Amino acid sequence: MEARGAAGEVRPQEYLDRAVIFLGPPGAGKGTQAKVLAKQFGAPHLSTGDMLREHIEHGTSLGMQAQPIMSRGELVPDSLVLKMVAHRIERRDCIHGFVFDGFPRTVAQAQYLGQLLVEHGFPRPIVIHLVIDLPLLMKRLTGRRVCKVGGEIYNIFDRPPKVAGRCDNDGGELMQRVDDSEEVIAPRLSAYEKQTSPLVAYYKRLGLLHQIDAAKSVDEVKQQVLESVMSARRTH
Ligand code: ADP
Ligand code: AMP
Numbered sequence: 001m002e003a004r005g006a007a008g009e010v011r012p013q014e015y016l017d018r019a020v021i022f023l024g025p026p027g028a029g030k031g032t033q034a035k036v037l038a039k040q041f042g043a044p045h046l047s048t049g050d051m052l053r054e055h056i057e058h059g060t061s062l063g064m065q066a067q068p069i070m071s072r073g074e075l076v077p078d079s080l081v082l083k084m085v086a087h088r089i090e091r092r093d094c095i096h097g098f099v100f101d102g103f104p105r106t107v108a109q110a111q112y113l114g115q116l117l118v119e120h121g122f123p124r125p126i127v128i129h130l131v132i133d134l135p136l137l138m139k140r141l142t143g144r145r146v147c148k149v150g151g152e153i154y155n156i157f158d159r160p161p162k163v164a165g166r167c168d169n170d171g172g173e174l175m176q177r178v179d180d181s182e183e184v185i186a187p188r189l190s191a192y193e194k195q196t197s198p199l200v201a202y203y204k205r206l207g208l209l210h211q212i213d214a215a216k217s218v219d220e221v222k223q224q225v226l227e228s229v230m231s232a233r234r235t236h
Helices: 030-041 048-058 061-071 078-088 107-119 134-142 182-196 198-205 218-235
Strands: 019-023 045-047 098-101 126-131 144-147 153-155 209-213
Touching (some): 019 030, 019 107, 019 198, 030 045, 030 098, 030 126, 030 153, 030 218, 045 048, 048 061, 048 078, 048 098, 078 107, 107 198, 126 198, 126 218, 134 144, 134 182, 182 198, 198 209, 209 218
Parallel strands (some): 019 126, 126 209
Antiparallel strands (some): 144 153
16 A cells, blocks of 8 residues: 655655666756655665766776767767666666666667666566657756765756855865766767667557656655656556
8 A cells, every 4th residue: 555644745666676767858858857766665766877977987998989979979889888787787786677768768778778787677667758848958958067076966047056166065176077068968869860869669558657747846746756767667
């Protein structure tokens, strides 16, 4: 039975038990919502973008291969991303499920993930498609600021920090991602259209897709995401 808290909010059961995939264009709110959902279930938040940026920061061989590709706003080759993800989900913190943000981004990645999940004995994933129009995305991407310490996501137009340039949680410095410049946003959106948007039909055919209006407030989207996750867990 579904538990409800005092405020009528759906309270998740203890474990997520599977993968949740956030699908949507850059700026749709995948990172914002994936962080919230992962925290609600005590599951790891697996952002392939964050993982790649960490590789770049540490100057690893993967980071050196990915850096010029990411700075052009293109997708990193499947072979590199798949190896990184397969390695990450081997870690102990993933045994009760995990929340993907920015992965899969191609049909080949989705097919490989499907096999990986079967090999690890997970049920079919829950796919949350954050639906949003292009004009809103520009505002979200150019206004995005991220805490250098804890990764908290802000927006100078819609979700500003209390003190300009500083994170509300830990006082960390807020920075703008290099690929959130107008020149790089265009190729990123075009990569989404060409390479990632076919995943909407792919997951719809598999009956795994939950569409959510991502233009609504963070709290409204959060509630919809939680309801979709709870209903998918009851039915599959
Ligand atoms: P993505 O991971 O899909 O690229 P983010 O979660 O980083 O997107 O969000 C992009 C920007 O939009 C950030 O500045 C974030 O604060 C803001 N944002 C996210 N969700 C909402 C929302 N529902 N309403 C207003 N702004 C939002
Ligand atoms: P994100 O943080 O999700 O916006 O991703 C930033 C960049 O990292 C993207 O523009 C790609 O260059 C790269 N990237 C992240 N995830 C993937 C993926 N699953 N496949 C290919 N490239 C990725």
